[in-house]
Amino acid sequence: GQNIDQPTEMTATEGAIVQINCTYQTSGFNGLFWYQQHAGEAPTFLSYNVLDGLEEKGRFSSFLSRSKGYSYLLLKELQMKDSASYLCASMDSNYQLIWGAGTKLIIKP
Amino acid sequence: GAVVSQHPSWVICKSGTSVKIECRSLDFQATTMFWYRQFPKQSLMLMATSNEGSKATYEQGVEKDKFLINHASLTLSTLTVTSAHPEDSSFYICSASWGREPGNTIYFGEGSWLTVV
Numbered sequence: 001g002q003n004i005d006q007p008t009e010m011t012a013t014e015g016a017i018v019q020i021n022c023t024y025q026t027s028g029f030n031g032l033f034w035y036q037q038h039a040g041e042a043p044t045f046l047s048y049n050v051l052d053g054l055e056e057k058g059r060f061s062s063f064l065s066r067s068k069g070y071s072y073l074l075l076k077e078l079q080m081k082d083s084a085s086y087l088c089a090s091m092d093s094n095y096q097l098i099w100g101a102g103t104k105l106i107i108k109p
Numbered sequence: 110g111a112v113v114s115q116h117p118s119w120v121i122c123k124s125g126t127s128v129k130i131e132c133r134s135l136d137f138q139a140t141t142m143f144w145y146r147q148f149p150k151q152s153l154m155l156m157a158t159s160n161e162g163s164k165a166t167y168e169q170g171v172e173k174d175k176f177l178i179n180h181a182s183l184t185l186s187t188l189t190v191t192s193a194h195p196e197d198s199s200f201y202i203c204s205a206s207w208g209r210e211p212g213n214t215i216y217f218g219e220g221s222w223l224t225v226v
Contacts, residue, residue, distance in 0.1 A: 035153070037215075041155075042143075042145060042152065042154065042155035043152065044152045044153075045147075045150065045152040045153070048150050087217075094119075095222060096220055097202070097217065097219055098219065099216070099217040101214070102214075
């Protein structure tokens, strides 16, 4: 079956670095998405990886290993506003999104 | 497995016709359902929020007469794109929640690709 796993909740300190992991098993693969979602708001696109490696975009970086079915989102220099849920989603061979349940990130001063 | 399912996954329709997309919550009763559209590598744009048994609340700029949303039961919401035009071609995603509070878990559907020719 198709499955996406990511931790339910993580806590980190302001100014620190946090890595949110995501493992996926989908029928085919057409890319891995990361979204940020604040409570009550629509998800905001953060990154899209379809090739192996690390893609850096400001304070956020995303990594993909297709052979391991693994991705992570790295957040540096954490700010209080980074407190949100982070959703991992894999696009399968039919270009359908398979969603993870989201990781709630709590930032402490 | 999926807890929110959309149908159809892919649909092609002629310009001027209407097309309906269904969103079903499989394992729970969805008090609230959300409809989004997404262009490639862009954020999900919230179109409307629908609460079971009441009229949908549309986001600014979304034509409610064009994008008809019905949430007649706790497990089904439908989005009907009326008089579709090529610019309506997009990826439409629904999500569902069993509560109305911002902190309630939201589950997303697989998405439906609409191509208007």
